[in-house]
Amino acid sequence: MKQLSLFSILCFVLISFDGATATFSEETCSNNGVFMPNGTYDTNRRLILSYLPSNVTAQKGLFYNASIGQEPNHIYATGMCIHGSDPVDCSDCIRTTSDALIQKCPNQTEAYSWPSGPTLCHVRYSNTSFLGSLDLNPRDSITHGANVTSDLTKFMKIWEDLAVRMVDAASTSRSTPSSSDNHYTANIAALTVFIDIYALMQCTPDLSSEDCRTCLRRSASEYSGPCCNTKRGTRIVRPSCYFRMELYSFSKATFVNFTAAAVVPQPPDSQPSTTNNGNFSN
Ligand SMILES: *[C@@H]1O[C@H](CO)[C@@H](O)[C@H](O)[C@H]1NC(C)=O
Ligand SMILES: *[C@@H]1O[C@H](CO)[C@@H](O)[C@H](O)[C@H]1NC(C)=O
Ligand SMILES: *[C@@H]1O[C@H](CO)[C@@H](O)[C@H](O)[C@H]1NC(C)=O
Ligand SMILES: *[C@@H]1O[C@H](CO)[C@@H](O)[C@H](O)[C@H]1NC(C)=O
Ligand SMILES: *[C@@H]1O[C@H](CO)[C@@H](O)[C@H](O)[C@H]1NC(C)=O
Ligand SMILES: *[C@@H]1O[C@H](CO)[C@@H](O)[C@H](O)[C@H]1NC(C)=O
Ligand SMILES: *[C@@H]1O[C@H](CO)[C@@H](O)[C@H](O)[C@H]1NC(C)=O
DSSP states (O other), X not given: OHHHHHHHHHHHHHHHHGGGGGGOOSEEEOSSOBOOTTSHHHHHHHHHHHHHHHHHHTSTTBEEEEEESOTTSOEEEEEEEOTTOOHHHHHHHHHHHXXXXXXXXXXXXXXXXXXXXXXXXXXXXESSOOTTOOOOOSOEEEEOSSBSOSOHHHHHHHHHHHHHHHHHHHHSOOSOTTBTTTTEEEEEEEXXXXXXXXXXXXXXXXXXXXXXXXXXXXXXXXXXXXTTTTBSSEEEEOSSXXXXXXXXXXXXXXXXXXXXXXXXXXXXXSOTTOOSSSOOOO
């Protein structure tokens, strides 16, 4: 019974969102509602987004949430840059991303973006409060055309081990909900003597560990599913979490060697839901 319901949920997810791959853009505009361009909501949106670059970099944890305006034009926004970002890179990233959201989502009440540049940042806005809430949709994905390797079996063994441990690491709280260090991990693992897997996972830092785990597990399971078919490079974005893997270093993030880190005893896992069976599609 349990298996059946999880299976139907997975099918629903795959059927509903498979179409999104073809239309990937860096910005995800929600179809939850529209506003009048140049109206009060739009003015509030431009204002709150124009403050974000300086507001985010003014925070030690590089995560900022704010809201302005009166109902029905009240708008909530968050901005963050990944842990260790240079402040100039961070504010540039937030500015470019905010401008792009205004361009690409001209009248959508809700939108977000995790742009793909060397500095990873995140900007999101909505007319409803979303701080601390898990939002899996709308999601989007993009893959590189080539298969990851000719030896899929070997790749999956290495990948699933890496992904399980990364989801554990990212979902374990290690900072406050207002620091982007929370729910973040970037790792490297050897695929062959010559090729390394680079992967990065981030939930917004305001998420609970449990919600972060749910979000990243979903994305990690989709990687080998119909959207992404275990391609060489893949990004899966959701309002609450980010997932990317490539066979090259795609970010200014410091990728920690998980092979070397494995020698260090892992702290006991407080959440029994992930055993290391390397399988996300339970
Ligand atoms: C947000 O906008 C949507 C679509 O315009 C609307 O249906 C909803 O009632 C709004 N929510 C709030 C809290 O204003
Ligand atoms: C909104 O304002 C801008 C600049 O003031 C103008 O160019 C644009 O045509 C306006 N759009 C609408 C839909 O009124
Ligand atoms: C956000 O930025 C604006 C413009 O730079 C500034 O006036 C405001 O004080 C900042 N707010 C916070 C909470 O830092
Ligand atoms: C929202 O913008 C799109 C694209 O510019 C336009 O086709 C649509 O009519 C707009 N909807 C409303 C309600 O203004
Ligand atoms: C890529 O993988 C798919 C299925 O996993 C397979 O059908 C296809 O032949 C592979 N393509 C190449 C070029 O190896
Ligand atoms: C969100 O903003 C409020 C008000 O500025 C602040 O008190 C709170 O700590 C912030 N929460 C997070 C998770 O950053
Ligand atoms: C990771 O560490 C292991 C063990 O120290 C080492 O053999 C391997 O070359 C390292 N891999 C990368 C990609 O740096």
